[in-house]
Amino acid sequence: MTALISFDHATLGYGRRVVLSDISFDIPPGDFLGLVGPNGAGKTTILRAILGSLMPIEGTVVEAPGLRFGYVPQRDSVDYGFPLKVLDVVLMGRYDRIGLMRRPSRADRDLASAALDHVGVGHLADQQLNALSGGQKQRVLIARALVGQPNVLVLDEPTNGMDLVSTTQILGLVRELHERDNLTVLMVSHALNEVANYVNRIALVVEGGFRIGTVAEIMNEETLTQMYGIPVDVDEMHGHRIVVARRTAPEGMPIVKVGGRDA
């Protein structure tokens, strides 16, 4: 199967400053990849290389011809001070197809309405974007990414600042879009615990280190302890993997056993 995006021994950085060196991986069609790591580790650098706004210093980043991204930006990069209706925001996802000096057609509006229906917020089409909740805004931005009929849906920290309910709903929606439409998804996040239970594969970026594999290959104590450089436990609860940094007791403080486990 031909990869949609292929990194071949790519070294990425800005000017002379190398952020990540010699990384190789493919994103095949139908993949659901979580690009995970702490802030400042290099996730955005990889994302920029994927989106074509950053050229590799060495090696290559090759994209399949005609590849089209549907991009969902971080919520705070959108200016909610603009008094825009939801439908008008979604229409922006078709601006490049509409072209210069032309207005959205009836067909564009129908596609925008269908995209809103697809993510479950069709009834909000005439509402002001800035009057919506965080979860609703995120659905609108996902609809805008979908209306351009992309090959790859890219989400940048889609659950940042959301509560538990909204986070679960948004991640569930993205998973549903991936399964229902066989959509290739790349989700960037700093929250390993959130992402790990929804994606098929994880690319972990930690302070210059890069590791990619299936969830099982990444979400284990050996790999994570090695990547993060601190002892890490991976527990499983109701089928969900949960990563916890092992707490070390301050010097001189005895470790108290509670219910057979260290407290």
Place this chain on the structure above:
Amino acid sequence: MLSTVLLFREALYGALVIALACSVLGVYVVLRRIVFVGAAIAQLSSAGIALALFLAGTGVIGSFAGHTTAFALAFALAGAMFFGLGGGQRAGVPPDATIGVSYAVAAAAGILLISKAASGEAHDIFLSGNILGITRGDTLVLLAVTIPVLVVHALFYKEFLFVSFDRETARTLGYRVTFWNLFLYFTLGLVIAFAMQFAGVLLVFDFLVLPAVTGLMLARSMRAIFTVSVASALLAAVIGFSLSVPFDLPSGPAIIAVSGLLVAIAWSVRRMQHRG
């Protein structure tokens, strides 16, 4: 009263053209939170005029009126490009600090240059402008700048809106965000450079900010904001001008006072809507 106003109708037409151009661009200025960029560009433009007058006084250039326009334009566009490219952010200076430095230095430079210019024009003309001095020729020049700028904004509305609202996504869809930003700032610099010469820094700043704020408080869509912004700017120009002439008040501040009143009314209406 009407006959007195009609005596200065050419000046009123000029003020209306300036109000129209600034109130359209002002919507972007307010929504993008760059209100003081407008003031700084206007001040830079005035420093350009001051430099032209100073150089004319020393005999380096002639005292041809086109020189002042050229200098005003060059300084305004240089400032617009500078702020459009981030205004020193890459050097680690916060954008508002850069705007403050530009404003203060341009204002001081303008005053110093004018104080040594042979023409002896008072520097406060740049601050308060000279609306009443606008002639039919000036209005035609203002129209020659305003009409193309408004046509550009109508044709490229989608592009200006997209890069203002969400530049990251625009970039991923292939938009040359830096180009569109600079284009927007270029039109801003162009309008300010010409408007500044007649209306002064204060009135240009007023037309760029207050009508758009009125629109933002009363309207619920982009189209409505543009409509309210333009309507309130034209209304303020007509009322302010009409009151200033018979009562022998300075026209610029009179227009600004009416603009302020319209903002206050819009604010009251919005509060009532929220309570209702």
